[in-house]
Amino acid sequence: MRHPSNVAVRLADYRPADFLIDTVALDISLHRTETKVVARLALRRNPKGAPGAPLVLDGDELTLVGVKVDGRPLGAQDYTATPDQLTLTAVPEAPFTLEIETRVDPTANTQLSGLYRSGSAYCTQCEAEGFRRITYFLDRPDVLSVYTTRIDADKSEAPILLSNGNPGETGDLPGGRHYAVWRDPFPKPSYLFALVGGDLGVVRDHFKTTSGRQVTLAIHVEHGKEARAEYAMDALKRSMRWDEEKFGREYDLDVFNIVAVSDFNMGAMENKGLNIFNDKYVLASPETATDVDYAGIEAVIAHEYFHNWTGNRITCRDWFQLCLKEGLTVFRDQEFSADMRSRAVERIGDVRGLRLAQFPEDAGPLAHPVRPEVYHEINNFYTATVYEKGAEIVRMLRTLIGDDCFRRGMDIYFERFDGTAATVEDFLSCFAEASGRDLSHFALWYSQAGTPVLSTEGSYDQNAKTFALTLRQEIAPTPGQQEKKPAVIPVALALFGQNGEKLDLExxxxxxxxxxxxxxxxxxxxxxxxxxxxxxxPVVSALRGFSAPVRLEPAPASADLEKLLACDDDPFNRWQAAQSLALRAIFARVDAARAGAPLPSAPGYVAALRTILSGADADPAFAAQALSLPSETDLAREAGSNVDPDELFAARFGLLEEIGRALASEAEAIYARLSEASPYSPDAASAGRRSLKTVALDLVAAGDPAKGSALAESQFAAAGNMTDRLAALALLALLGGDAREKAFAAFYAQFEGDALVIDKWFALQATIPEPATTQRVIDLMSHPDFSLSNPNRVRSLIGVFANANLTRFHALDGSGYDLLTKIILELDPKNPQVAARLLSSLRSWRTMEPRRRALIEARLRRIVAQEGLSADTKDIATRALA
Structure with missing residues (x-):
């Protein structure tokens, strides 16, 4: 049964299932509105379960047709059935076979959980609790079964039939139907079940494993888009080879299938042997995808493939252990991306993402430990804390025990827990054994919410030639955890002399x-x-490489930051120095504006940026990161309280204008040099040059909007790839005027019908920082290409407006909040997962200044009071108000 929002599920209450299901045989007859599902389950009592317990199976909106035990049909008196649960009180004590027949309606399934239709295809999404929307089952991750799936369908409608594992027999059936059988030899939990049926194009390839096995690879996409899957195929093959070389993990089936669909609540799903992807993370061509899109495809393809071992072969015992598969696999995909691209730039990007999404989560009412102790709705715990902070904990573990011990620990983990459902304790025990360390104190990172604040204080003794450095940590209270214990924090340090030399540490x-x-x-x-x-x-370089997911406060003195920016050999801390200088300059402007004082200039920061520009050719990707100002979201996070988005926008834009005027000649020269024609390639070096080119164009426009607009118009018209085209359009969106509207019209005319590109068109319009943008977003919701039923489209317009346009979303008339509230309440009955995630954009509402805070609270209370609100949305709203 799906847990209503007032029922808490607690880690402390975990107990093993009363029954085990050794094998599952599914016979699924696909039909648009009445799909027939027959499940034959080989059950036995679990020796670790409660003796004599009834068999209670989970369901969700199911229609039961019939039940048999060992081939004998049961009467209505033999069981109790509701759409959400099937209970058999009297079952054999010996192993027995249970056959359940249900009916489901894929077309009416707007939740996109369970079996549903995406376009003309049938597909499934079973994580976390979607399998119970297909048949009654022990839908929990610690019940592992071997699956055989037979699928039949109308051959003209679904000539391709896929499921988990290796393909078996196929054949034609009367009435124009056909069937296919799939067998997965590896036990798996029900959340990893997958099925796809449809008429799809396919890109095929092969991969030879280290042991010499040939694996057939296939990526299935809409007809006509096969060429746009080539990069995804290349990323898949590189991921497979990398996992063999870095972790000793070889793929274990004869085939590996990926299917790209346009209606998907998540990014992708790692179902064993049949990954189902949001097509955003599969389809790419220079004309339709940006460099960011290519990097995202590479990372997500790798992430889902790496789950084959960290998630599938070893799964999580219960949903409280979600970080065990997700945090570990994010760490692995980050390492893959670092090896494929620039390790320094990858690290900066990972930390930016952590600070953007996870730090505010940790600081607000939705804060929770990486392994929570209680939840009301599991869908709401697919969070940045579980994923990104979970990855940082794994990275800290490797940092503490060293690369060799970490690899030995991973080898022990794979060997010891293959084929099982594991816990965080199981995971840590392997590294304790490999390193000889007691990791019980380190384990606190998994159970304690909040972001530690690390401070450093130094005292230099000229006579003794000593430098005493004091490190301190403090963690603020979070919901349900008022008292905090000190954590184990690995602090990477270096000291630099006044001439920039790195000092020996004694x-x-x-x-x-x-x-x-x-x-x-x-x-x-x-x-x-x-x-x-x-x-x-000395000058202290602390938290090098971002060695722990903490806040370093306060930032060093400006003179020290400028020195670190010039001499630090740690790329992350060089970038951090630039960010800290920018934050200091922006908040100085905010303070001056509030006091009615003249706005201060930032000559030291500008001089530091000039130095970066002069050496940008050595590493364009890093230079682009270092030259970019913190976003408005970054500023709101760093402000911490009484946030006024209008003040932050004005201060940030004012500093950008100052920089643009001061560095105009250097920026123009770099832009001109990098605008020289060259063939497009998505490789890291080429992407780095385009990134620097975009930053240079933005600086030119900041100093001289007319010149910037002219350059952007020319770039937009002549662009030979989506990265350059979208960068120009984004700048024109900011600058406004007729040029903007003409560019938007031309963009739409060129890409009408290409859903992923039109998502970008919607998203850019949602970011325009002008009072009319709220009405523009409302008008766009009436556009023929907008649909609330497509999660990508909702995220591109409403999600971007709420999360990336702080000034307009947080307008003092409350119009942005009213719009979000309306969308959430309209969307909630159809797709509660997407509605709940939209609501999460208000997670930091208590940090706003009082007027906006009151406006948001009123909308949250309106949402909570809505009759019939889903468990997903009610959970988020209730916790936000707690």
């Missing part, structure tokens, strides 16, 4: 391995390390 307060690695463990509230033989007051 200290009696640190272990030799800490000094050698420059990695110091902070396990208590404070720790002081006194360094010897320091010739002068």
């Amino acid at each position: 200290s009696a307060d640190a272990r030799p391995d800490e000094l050698a690695r420059g990695l110091f463990e902070l396990s208590d509230s404070t720790r002081t390390v006194t360094f010897k033989n320091i010739p002068s007051q």
Whole structure:
């Protein structure tokens, strides 16, 4: 039964299932409105379960046709059935076979969970609790079964029939139908079941494993889009090879299928041998996809493939252990992307994403541990905390014990827990064994919510030539956790002299391995390390490589930041120095504006950026990151309280104008040099050059809007790839005027009918920082190409407006909040998962200044009071108000 929002599910209440299901034989006859499902389950009592317990199976909006036990039809008196549950009180004590026949309506399934239709195809999404929308089942991740699936369908409607595992027999049936059988030899939980039936184009290839096995690869897409799947296929093959080389993991089936669909609540799903993807993360061509799209495809293809071992072969015992598969697999896909691209730029991007989504989550009413102890609706815990912070914890573990011990620990994990449903404790035990370390204190990262604040305080003794550095940590209370314990924080450190030289680290307060690695463990509230033989007051480079997911406060003095930007050999901290200088300059403008004082300039920051520009050719991708100002969302997070988006926008834009005027000649020269024609390639180096070109164009426009607009118009007209075209359109969207509207019209005319590109068209219009944008968004909802039934379209317009256009969404007349509320209440009965995720855009509402805070609270209370609100949406709204 789906848990209503007032029923808490607790980790402490976990107990094993009363029954085990050894094999599952599914016979599914596809029909648009009346699909027949016959499930034959081989059950036996679980020795670890409750003796004599009844068999209680989960369902969700199911229509039951009949039940048989060992071939004997049961009468209505033998069971109790509702659309959400099937209970058999008297079942054999010996192993038995249960046959259940149900009917489902794929066309009416607007939740996109279970079996539904996307376009002309049938597909499934069973994570987290979608399998119960197909048949009654023990729908929990610790019940692992071997599946055989027989599918039949109208051959003209669905000539391709796919499921998990390896293909078996196929054949034709009377009435123009046909069938296909699939067998998955590896036990799996029901959430990994998948089925696809449709008329699709296909791109095929092969991969030879390290042991010499030939694996057939296939990516299925809409007819006519096969060429746009070539990059995804290349990314898949690179992922397979990388996992063999880095983790010793070889693929285990004869085939690997990917299917791209246009209606999908998530990014993709790792179903064993049959990954189902949102087509956003499969389809790409230079004309339709940006460099960011290519990088996203590469990462998501890798992520879902890597789940074959970290998620499928070893799954999670219960949904509280979700981080065990997701956090670990995000870490693995980040490492893959770092090896495929620039490791420094990948790290910066990963941290930007963490700070953008997870830090606000940790600081607000929706904060929860990486492994939560309670939930009301599991769909709402597919969060940045579970994924991104979960990945950072795995990275910290590797940092602490070292690469070799980490690899040994992973080898132990794969060997010991293959074919099982594991826990966080199981995972950590492997690394404790590999490293000889007690990781019980480190485990606190999984159970304690909140972002630790790390501070550093240094004291230099000129006479003794020593430098005493004190590290402190503090964690603010979070919902349900008022008292916090100090965590284990690996702090990567370096000291630089006044001439920029890196100093040797000597200290009696640190272990030799800490000094050698420059990695110091902070396990208590404070720790002081006194360094010897320091010739002068040093500059501290702390948290190098972002060695822990913490906030470093306060930032060093501006003079130290400028020195780090010039001399630090850690790319992440060079970038962080630039960001900290920018934040300081922007907030100085905010303070001056509030006081009615003249706005301060930032000559030191501008000079630092000039230095970056002068050396940009050495690493264009890094230069582009370092030259980019913090976003308005970054500023709101750093402000922490009494956030006024209008003030932040004005201060940020004012600083950008100052930089643009000061660096006009340098920016124009770089833009001109990088605009020289060259063939498009999605490789990292080429993408880095285009990224720097875009930043240079934005700087030109900031200093001289007329010149910037002219350059953007020319670039838009001549662009030979979507990256350049969209960058120009984004700038024109910001600058406004007739040029903007003409460009939007031309863009739509060129790409009408291409859903993924039109998503970009909707999204850019939602970001325009003008008072008329709210009405523009409302008008766009009436556009023939807009549909609330397509999650991608909803996210591209409403999601972008609520999350990326702070000034307009947070307009003081409340119009942005009214629009979001209307959409959520309209969408909730049709697709509660998407509605709940839209509502999460209000997670930081208490950080707003009082007027906006009151407006948001009123809308949240209106949503909570809505009769018939889904468990998904009610859970988010209730926790937001708690």
